[in-house]
Amino acid sequence: METKARETAMIEWLRDADEGLARARATGKPVLLDFSAAPM
């Protein structure tokens, strides 16, 4: 679990879908949009 938590923490999640889409357009990469209700 500790390893998973560390791997998750390494991902730099954006918090704004429009910012993500702007970056997607700039880089050509798709957006992975994660909807969560888990404690942050």
Place this chain on the structure above:
Amino acid sequence: MARFIPVKAHIKEQPQTFERFKALWTPTQLVLDTDGTERHRIEGFLPVEDFLAQLEQGLARLAFEHKDYEQAEQAFRGVCERRPRAGVAAEACYWAGVSAYKATNAPDPLRATAKLLRERYPESEWTRKASVWAK
């Protein structure tokens, strides 16, 4: 994850994002094209292997939607062959066959896909869908 721009929306902080993208349940993940078009949706918790297979399936779907059928076949085939126990594997095999057909217009990949599905996943609905190609 390097192949995506990762964005997280929390139900308490961004309920408007849930509404905008019609997220009905958590966890849900969407693969969005660069113009914001939804290409793949994952709803509900999945174990790691299944989740990774779904992400690869999303990338494969993206290539298919862009009519890059060779890339799509490669990506679907990757899920089909490297993650054969994932819940999405039979579907990936099906779409690998469709992608190969779209790339070549030759029916052989469809027949081969029907055979592969019948052997590996006899109970899958994707095997039943492919059964029409087995003639």
